[in-house]
Amino acid sequence: MAAVTLTNVVKRFGGFGVVHGANIDIAEGEFVVFVGPSGCGKSTLLRMIAGLEDISAGEIAIGGKVVNDVEAAERGIAMVFQSYALYPHMTVEQNLSFGLRMNGNPKPDTERRVRRAAEILRIDELMHRRPKQLSGGQRQRVAIGRAIVREPQVFLFDEPLSNLDAELRVQMRVEISRLHKELGVTMIYVTHDQTEAMTLADRIVVLKAGNVEQIGAPLDLYDDPANRFVAGFIGSPKMNFMPARVVETGPGAATVELVNHAGARLSKPLQSTPPAVGAEVVLGVRPEHFFDAGKGDCDIAVKADVAEHLGSVSYVYAGAGDDELIIEREASRQRASGDHLTVAIKADKALLFDTKGARIR
Amino acid sequence: MRHQNATAYRFLTPYLLIFSIFWVWPIISSFLISFQATRTVPWRFAPTFNWGRLIGDPAFYNALKNTLLILVIQVPVMISLAIVMAVLLNSPLLKVRGLYRFAFFAPVVVGEVAYSAVFRLMFNLNFGIINKLLNSVGLPSVDWFSNVTPAMALIMIAVTWRWAGYNAIILLAGLQSIPDDVYEAATLDRVSKVKQFFYITLPLLKPIIVFCAVLSIIGTMQLFTEPFLITERGGPGGGTETLGLLLYRQGFRSLNFGYASAVAYTMAGLAIAITLVQLWLTRDPK
Ligand SMILES: Nc1ncnc2c1ncn2[C@@H]1O[C@H](COP(=O)(O)OP(=O)(O)OP(=O)(O)O)[C@@H](O)[C@H]1O
Ligand SMILES: [Mg+2]
Numbered sequence: 001m002a003a004v005t006l007t008n009v010v011k012r013f014g015g016f017g018v019v020h021g022a023n024i025d026i027a028e029g030e031f032v033v034f035v036g037p038s039g040c041g042k043s044t045l046l047r048m049i050a051g052l053e054d055i056s057a058g059e060i061a062i063g064g065k066v067v068n069d070v071e072a073a074e075r076g077i078a079m080v081f082q083s084y085a086l087y088p089h090m091t092v093e094q095n096l097s098f099g100l101r102m103n104g105n106p107k108p109d110t111e112r113r114v115r116r117a118a119e120i121l122r123i124d125e126l127m128h129r130r131p132k133q134l135s136g137g138q139r140q141r142v143a144i145g146r147a148i149v150r151e152p153q154v155f156l157f158d159e160p161l162s163n164l165d166a167e168l169r170v171q172m173r174v175e176i177s178r179l180h181k182e183l184g185v186t187m188i189y190v191t192h193d194q195t196e197a198m199t200l201a202d203r204i205v206v207l208k209a210g211n212v213e214q215i216g217a218p219l220d221l222y223d224d225p226a227n228r229f230v231a232g233f234i235g236s237p238k239m240n241f242m243p244a245r246v247v248e249t250g251p252g253a254a255t256v257e258l259v260n261h262a263g264a265r266l267s268k269p270l271q272s273t274p275p276a277v278g279a280e281v282v283l284g285v286r287p288e289h290f291f292d293a294g295k296g297d298c299d300i301a302v303k304a305d306v307a308e309h310l311g312s313v314s315y316v317y318a319g320a321g322d323d324e325l326i327i328e329r330e331a332s333r334q335r336a337s338g339d340h341l342t343v344a345i346k347a348d349k350a351l352l353f354d355t356k357g358a359r360i361r
Numbered sequence: 362m363r364h365q366n367a368t369a370y371r372f373l374t375p376y377l378l379i380f381s382i383f384w385v386w387p388i389i390s391s392f393l394i395s396f397q398a399t400r401t402v403p404w405r406f407a408p409t410f411n412w413g414r415l416i417g418d419p420a421f422y423n424a425l426k427n428t429l430l431i432l433v434i435q436v437p438v439m440i441s442l443a444i445v446m447a448v449l450l451n452s453p454l455l456k457v458r459g460l461y462r463f464a465f466f467a468p469v470v471v472g473e474v475a476y477s478a479v480f481r482l483m484f485n486l487n488f489g490i491i492n493k494l495l496n497s498v499g500l501p502s503v504d505w506f507s508n509v510t511p512a513m514a515l516i517m518i519a520v521t522w523r524w525a526g527y528n529a530i531i532l533l534a535g536l537q538s539i540p541d542d543v544y545e546a547a548t549l550d551r552v553s554k555v556k557q558f559f560y561i562t563l564p565l566l567k568p569i570i571v572f573c574a575v576l577s578i579i580g581t582m583q584l585f586t587e588p589f590l591i592t593e594r595g596g597p598g599g600g601t602e603t604l605g606l607l608l609y610r611q612g613f614r615s616l617n618f619g620y621a622s623a624v625a626y627t628m629a630g631l632a633i634a635i636t637l638v639q640l641w642l643t644r645d646p647k
Pocket of ligand 2: 043044
């Protein structure tokens with residue numbers, strides 16, 4: 001178990017910056033998820049922590065010790081690769097024990113660790129098979145098992161579930177969560193799936209194009225995103241963003257009117273200086289934060305294009321262009337496309353952003 | 362369907378015709394000829410004439426011994442060298458990889474006569490660069506062409522020079538098919554680079570190594586160019602005569618086609634037998 005600290009970590013490939021000064025503090029035993037769209041530098045960050053990639057600038061410390069110049073092998077970390085990276089010519093048992101055997105670990109201890117990992121991951125039956133003879137989920141378990149036998153200070157996972165089908169993904173997610181509780185070891189987990197991030201993480205690090213956008217507990221990011229990107233990335237379906245204009249300001253509050261819904265006005269309490277009257281802003285409302293007509297602070301009328309009925313909830317897709325809205329409705333199975341629908345917005349469930357995407361609090 | 366097949370076969374006819382005349386028929390024909398006494402006119406059927414002679418012929422045993430000796434020394438040395446070359450070619454530290462790849466492959470496309478002439482010059486007793494180099498480090502000159510052991514060594518060096526790069530390129534393709542992340546996983550497993558080579562690279566490369574070895578065995582069994590051109594028809598005194606050379610001498614100089622055919626079939630049989638044994642020894646345990 002060890003804490004991991006990244007201080008102003010920069011990564012450049014050639015002259016091309018990929019990570020631009022990341023500052024992340026990960027406590028001992030914490031489960032931290034790096035999340036962000038494809039190409040934002042998640043894997044690169046993870047590989048720098050592992051020591052598989054050099055650091056262009058900044059400092060990485062594991063367990064309080066700066067490891068910039070420490071070889072990957074000596075960092076006391078284990079990594080589970082997206083492709084699993086099992087040794088194809090070895091049986092499951094050999095895959096698990098390979099590292100220990102090569103380092104002259106005493107045989108009884110190796111056997112004990114392999115047995116324990118096999119039990120934890122329920123792969124006892126597969127010990128004499130080759131990776132080729134395993135299903136994706138089983139390979140995944142072996143890859144995790146290989147990390148477990150190392151008894152590492154820190155576990156790194158790079159999108160370990162992305163090759164699995166939806167059902168198996170949920171199941172493995174639960175198992176990884178259980179594993180974290182059982183081992184209590186620091187885990188850093190990379191994914192671009194916000195559901196995985198929300199369900200697994202103690203804290204989430206949201207990345208975008210090599211910048212850390214926000215770090216926080218899953219529900220803090222959901223309730224109180226720092227900017228429009230985080231607001232849009234966390235939560236499914238995505239938050240709705242509606243263009244609005246400031247029509248009136250008072251001390252500690254601003255009234256905005258939705259551009260596409262004339263007359264729909266909302267007064268939003270603010271801690272900071274409100275923007276000037278006439279300023280363009282963006283109002284963010286999550287699909288699940290639309291209420292029945294009259295039960296909020298203002299009503300808007302929309303025309304439903306498509307309705308998806310998932311059973312417990314339905315999603316109504318309304319409008320088009322910059323006015324497209326996704327509205328979650330419970331108990332509205334009859335709703336069909338073409339219907340007119342009036343929903344309410346509450347000021348305390350709506351977020352205000354400036355046109356650059358920064359949050360106006 | 363049937364009609365389509367017929368069309369396909371009509372397109373294939375020219376090839377099949379040539380294949381039959383110049384490949385299939387000689388193979389069958391030489392098999393038949395090996396059972397005939399071909400020094401008399403007309404040839405007559407005499408099953409033991411050539412095969413019986415083969416079994417008791419010292420020249421055959423000499424050629425067989427030379428061929429096998431080259432095989433057991435040259436092939437392992439060359440394959441090992443090719444593996445080392447392939448690993449170096451694959452190194453991320455290497456600059457101008459394309460140039461090296463070309464340089465390693467080039468010997469294969471150099472004309473046989475030109476290459477043999479250059480080797481003869483390089484190994485010349487009095488003014489060859491090899492002896493000059495030996496002298497410069499205080500070693501005596503070696504008369505590469507007049508003594509059997511240096512002549513055999515020269516053949517092996519020449520064959521290795523010509524084919525090591527070719528095998529290295531094949532092995533390089535195999536190396537590149539091993540995913541990087543397997544090595545990264547091994548690095549995180551604290552396995553040293555050297556151990557990674559022996560416990561990951563070699564086992565994963567094994568099918569390709571076996572393939573290269575089989576190609577080389579077949580090639581060396583038929584070895585002809587080097588002893589013919591470099592050591593001048595198996596010299597000194599038959600000391601580097603190979604089965605291929607014996608075949609040539611019997612068939613095309615003495616015009617003894619029956620005996621030459623028997624030698625040819627022996628070469629092919631041996632190549633197949635050695636290859637099968639090798640495949641069996643290196644098979645994957647099930
Ligand atoms: N070896 C490399 N050389 C040059 N550029 C690279 C290299 N590796 C990654 N990059 C670039 O760095 C950026 C971040 O890559 P990275 O693999 O970290 O993304 P990611 O967030 O893991 O994406 P994904 O979700 O698709 O895996 C990308 O723009 C990629 O093109
Ligand atoms: Mg990635």
